[in-house]
Amino acid sequence: VICALAIGIYIYKNGVRALFTLGAVKKVKSESVEEIETRIKINEKDFKKNLDNAEKIAGDYEKLGIKYIDRKSWTPAIESLEKSVAYGKSGSSTFYWLGVAYANRGTDLKNESDLKMAEKHYQKALSLNSNMTDAEYGLSILYYYGLDKKDEALIMMNKIVSTKPSYYDAHFALARFHFENGYYEKSLSVYENLYSLLEKQRGSFRIDALKKKCKENISTVMMQLNRK
Numbered sequence: 001v002i003c004a005l006a007i008g009i010y011i012y013k014n015g016v017r018a019l020f021t022l023g024a025v026k027k028v029k030s031e032s033v034e035e036i037e038t039r040i041k042i043n044e045k046d047f048k049k050n051l052d053n054a055e056k057i058a059g060d061y062e063k064l065g066i067k068y069i070d071r072k073s074w075t076p077a078i079e080s081l082e083k084s085v086a087y088g089k090s091g092s093s094t095f096y097w098l099g100v101a102y103a104n105r106g107t108d109l110k111n112e113s114d115l116k117m118a119e120k121h122y123q124k125a126l127s128l129n130s131n132m133t134d135a136e137y138g139l140s141i142l143y144y145y146g147l148d149k150k151d152e153a154l155i156m157m158n159k160i161v162s163t164k165p166s167y168y169d170a171h172f173a174l175a176r177f178h179f180e181n182g183y184y185e186k187s188l189s190v191y192e193n194l195y196s197l198l199e200k201q202r203g204s205f206r207i208d209a210l211k212k213k214c215k216e217n218i219s220t221v222m223m224q225l226n227r228k
Contacts (some may be wrong), residue, residue: 021159027174028172036064039059043056043057059089061083061087061089064080065084065098066097074102078101081101092128092129094136098121099120099121102114107146112147136160139156140152140156147150157173171191171194174212175188175194191217191221195211195214
């Protein structure tokens with residue numbers, strides 16, 4: 001839905017968002033799944049002799065889970081990330097990625113229990129790091145499209161827009177929420193404010209692409225307003 005209107009916005013039906021991913025992803029991309037799995041097997045084999053391997057194993061399972069998310073292989077991603085937690089990984093990023101994996105699988109399979117698990121993990125990530133905007137954004141999208149908590153989704157997305165104006169995905173998402181609810185004036189206002197923000201940024205491929213998509217969306221909303 002949203003990805004049809006904004007570059008860099010991918011909700012669960014279309015997999016992981018390509019932008020605003022955590023730094024860990026860049027490190028993982030240089031290794032293959034097979035390399036990470038081989039290292040895990042070696043460290044797990046020696047785990048009983050060397051308990052210090054737990055931290056390494058936990059880190060590698062998280063990397064493996066992110067790799068599977070990148071492949072849109074949700075079940076292996078969940079299994080890997082849960083093993084990461086079992087080996088002692090308990091940071092906000094691990095629970096964020098569990099939220100992403102569960103939300104995607106739940107959407108693909110239309111499984112409400114998975115969506116509830118996604119909510120649980122996003123909330124856990126935010127309890128550990130209240131400033132984790134990725135988790136807040138993901139939870140808002142989940143509420144709006146997956147769990148029918150649209151009022152809560154709107155409140156959360158409005159908060160992101162007002163407190164983290166450079167998180168451009170949130171502007172597109174909020175405008176889309178308003179558009180889908182038939183509040184075209186509100187949608188237009190969000191897009192126009194976003195375009196003003198983008199105009200103040202130094203030109204780059206990404207900023208230029210976002211400005212272009214924003215202008216296209218403004219035209220779409222204007223067409224709806226003219227039909228009223």
